Each structure stands twice: as structure tokens, then as C-alpha cells.
Amino acid sequence: MGVYATVTIILLLPFVAKMTEIPPGCKIRITSRGLEMLKYETQKFVEQELGNITMPEMHGKEGRFQYSITDVKITELNLTADLSFQPTAGLLFEVHNSSITISFQRRILYWFFYDEGPINASAEGVNIHTALDLAKDELGRLKISNVTCDASIAKMRAKFGGTLGRVYDFVATFLTTGMRFILNQQICPALNHAALVLINQLLETIPVRAEVDKYVGIDYSLLTDPVVTGTSLDMDFRGMFYNLQNEKDTLVNYAVNPIVREYDRMIYLALSEYFFDSGLYSYFKGGVFRMHISNDRMPKDLEMLLRTTYFGAIMMLNPALMEAPISLELEVTSAPTSTIKTSGASVAVHSGVRVLALPPGKAPVQLSSMTMESKFNAKVSMRGKRLSIHLDLRRFKIFSNQSALESLALIPLQAPLKTMLQITVVPLINNYTKRGVRIPLPDGIDFIEEVVEYHNGYIIVGANLHFRSGLRELIERKQAGETDNSD
Numbered sequence: 001m002g003v004y005a006t007v008t009i010i011l012l013l014p015f016v017a018k019m020t021e022i023p024p025g026c027k028i029r030i031t032s033r034g035l036e037m038l039k040y041e042t043q044k045f046v047e048q049e050l051g052n053i054t055m056p057e058m059h060g061k062e063g064r065f066q067y068s069i070t071d072v073k074i075t076e077l078n079l080t081a082d083l084s085f086q087p088t089a090g091l092l093f094e095v096h097n098s099s100i101t102i103s104f105q106r107r108i109l110y111w112f113f114y115d116e117g118p119i120n121a122s123a124e125g126v127n128i129h130t131a132l133d134l135a136k137d138e139l140g141r142l143k144i145s146n147v148t149c150d151a152s153i154a155k156m157r158a159k160f161g162g163t164l165g166r167v168y169d170f171v172a173t174f175l176t177t178g179m180r181f182i183l184n185q186q187i188c189p190a191l192n193h194a195a196l197v198l199i200n201q202l203l204e205t206i207p208v209r210a211e212v213d214k215y216v217g218i219d220y221s222l223l224t225d226p227v228v229t230g231t232s233l234d235m236d237f238r239g240m241f242y243n244l245q246n247e248k249d250t251l252v253n254y255a256v257n258p259i260v261r262e263y264d265r266m267i268y269l270a271l272s273e274y275f276f277d278s279g280l281y282s283y284f285k286g287g288v289f290r291m292h293i294s295n296d297r298m299p300k301d302l303e304m305l306l307r308t309t310y311f312g313a314i315m316m317l318n319p320a321l322m323e324a325p326i327s328l329e330l331e332v333t334s335a336p337t338s339t340i341k342t343s344g345a346s347v348a349v350h351s352g353v354r355v356l357a358l359p360p361g362k363a364p365v366q367l368s369s370m371t372m373e374s375k376f377n378a379k380v381s382m383r384g385k386r387l388s389i390h391l392d393l394r395r396f397k398i399f400s401n402q403s404a405l406e407s408l409a410l411i412p413l414q415a416p417l418k419t420m421l422q423i424t425v426v427p428l429i430n431n432y433t434k435r436g437v438r439i440p441l442p443d444g445i446d447f448i449e450e451v452v453e454y455h456n457g458y459i460i461v462g463a464n465l466h467f468r469s470g471l472r473e474l475i476e477r478k479q480a481g482e483t484d485n486s487d
Helices: 003-020 032-051 171-203 273-285 300-309 311-317 319-323 404-409 411-433 471-479
Strands: 026-031 058-062 065-078 081-086 090-110 113-136 142-159 209-211 216-219 232-237 240-243 267-272 290-293 326-332 337-341 344-357 365-383 386-400 445-455 458-467
Touching: 026 032, 032 065, 032 081, 032 090, 032 171, 032 458, 032 471, 090 171, 113 171, 142 171, 171 471, 216 273, 240 273, 267 273, 273 337, 273 344, 290 411, 300 326, 300 411, 337 445, 344 386, 365 411, 365 445, 365 458, 386 411
Parallel strands: none
Antiparallel strands: 026 232, 026 267, 058 065, 065 090, 081 090, 090 113, 113 142, 209 216, 216 240, 267 458, 290 326, 326 344, 337 344, 344 365, 365 386, 445 458
């Protein structure tokens, strides 16, 4: 290989790598406003975890003093905390110049004098620096991959009371020095466990690859590690539906990469056309888009019109079919496709329609077949953490598969068939889709005050966040095996 060819290949490598990147079907951005709410919940959680620290008893002898310190408890925490983005890494939780109050029982023997009672000690100048690295694991799940923690306590004070309080106040320095050392050694292990074990358990409630219903599942695996800047945390998810009967038969993503530019709300969810198209494709492959309309579901005026339209065909086939019920079989012939523009979203559907006579006790008899092209307006909405779609029929057209002449004869059927779709088929679809599909958020956290914006090729849902309970309660429910009732 020549030098020129080698240089050309090297120059093209970045472009080839970019072409092989999988564009996300779903993106989520958490902004500084969202982090502010998370800071409040994180501080409560940290206070609960530090409040559960257990400290060992202390026994010893100092000169003529013998002492025993037992029943050590943290009774109060006054933390001044901050949670911020740590660019390229994750999150930074810091506590500055805070205090921790501790109570314990003393037993002290000095010469022949014995004294016991409670002591309150205060750890002051508490500073904690905890860096949380965020990454995707081998399954594509978001996790805290590493914790770097540093804690320090500037001083600790204790006030002795009781009979010999003034006599042995000087022992306080000795005791508090040991207690400050022990407490300082307990803080980081407690926070490491809270992050790497407890918070990661909560992150496990984010769906990665899960069933939506008995037909399809959805893949929310992260494509890359989160991208963290000073003002946001951005996550790219695959955002792809798949057919449960053949999980490898998926749609290739050629959609545009959603671009989120906003920072005003706590969280932004961006979904490309691929997100919706992969769902439509998977349902189509699962054979869901088939419907048989007959008997009580067939409007009587439409049945009469069909009988009149196909009177000649019935007489030619078998005059005895005149009294047989008429039915319609609708089947989508290719995967529906979505189109998202600044004016809104729509779904295009191509279907085959068969007109059948249903003689009692005999096989159905086909009277005709036609092609139906329809276009639906699609309104996207969010509730909690479920995304749903409401469809309205906008455009409808039928034509014959046999001849142009028969297509002209079908013109009188246009309006009745459109009405039938609007009052029979569309409500069934909307009733099915109103439950929606869950988006990749942990249990107990919901969208509120949502605003949906339509862009060319994708939608963006901007919202604020609501915690239905504290982090500790959410984690305890996860440990107990409880699921999110909002789903």
C-alpha cells in the first residue's frame, strides 16, 4: 500500500467511525434546575445515612481516671450541602462547615469517686467532598461506577455535667479527640455504600430492555457514557422497540439525531421519528394491525351500502348470499411510518380491505378487495413517566385493486368508511395507546408541567420533576421487591 493510500485511510477513519455510530432514538437532559431538586433529596438521604452510623464503645484509663463511653448516637445533623455537575465525570456532592451533634453515656471512676450520665458532643467544621463518576455498565444501564470521598472534622467539643463535671473537664479533650477520629473514619464508608449499593439499586429500576405488552418490548440501553458539562447531564438511549417473537428483526435507524438546546426546565426528553417508527414496525411484524368488522361492530347503514354496492357481484357469485351478513377485513400491508414536523406529528398507514359475505355455517366469500390509504394526526402527551399518543383521522382514500372503473364505483363508500374508522377503529386504537410506554426514569420520579414541542424529525418534552417520596423510601421499596404503582 502506498503512502498516499495510507494517509487517505487515516484521514477517513474519523468519518467512517462517525458513520457507524448509532444515533439515539431517545435522549434525556437533566439541567441545573433538575439538579437543584435532586440536591434537596440527596441532602435528606445523606443525613439519613450519616444518622445511621454506628460508633464503637470506648473504654480506657488515663492516669487516675477510668472511663467507659457507651450508647453513642448521632442526634442531629446541620449540613450545608451542594450538588453540582462535575464535567466529563459525573456529580459532585459537597458539605461545607457543618456540624454533627452526638450523645453518649459516660461512666467515670476517679480515685474513689464514681460518676455517670449523658454527654452531648458537637463535631464542628465538618467538610465532605464526594465525587460520583457516572457510566454505563455492560448492559447499557446507568450506574455510579466510582466514588471518591474525603471527609474532615475541624474540632469536637463536649460538655460534662454532674458532680465531677468541673473536676474532669480536661478529660473532654482526650475523649473528643478519639471520637472525632472514629467519626471521621465512618463518614466516607457510609457514603460509599450509599452511592455504590443503595443509589445503584434505585438506578436499576430504570428500564433497559423490558416488555411493553405481549407483543413488543423496548430497549433503553445507553449508547455511550453520560456526557456531563457544567450545566447539564445528557444521556443517549437506543430508544428502540422490538417484536417479542423475533427480537433480532428490528428497524434500522436512519432518523435525525435529536438536538436539545434548552436549559430552562428541570428535564428534557427528546424522541426521534425512529422511536415511533420502530414501535410501528414491531407491532406490524407482530401481526397486530389486523381487524375484522362484522355483526354488532358493523354499522347497519354501512352494511346496507356495501350490500348495494356489491349487489352485482353477489348475484353473479351466488344469489343465496343476499341475506348473508357483510363484513370487512382490514390488514395493514406495510409498517406505518411517522412524520414529525414543526407543525405536528402524523402517521401514514397503508391497508388492504376485503369485503366478505358470511354465509351461516360456510366459509366467508370474498366480494371485493381494495386498498386504503389513511393519514392520522398524532398528539404526543406525557403523564407521570408514561408517553402516550392520541390519533385523529385526517385523510382517507380508497381505491380498487381490480380496476379504475371499480375505483370510481367506490367513491360513495369513502364517507361511510371514513366514519366507520372514526367511530369504530380509531377509538379502539386510542384506548389501547392511552396507557402509553414508560420512559427511562427511576421509580418514584415523575414528569410534571410538561410541554411538548415539535421539531423537524423529533419531538422534545420539557418538564419539571416530582419525587413521590424520598430516596430512602424509594430504595426501601426496591429492596422489598415492590414495583412502581404509577406504571
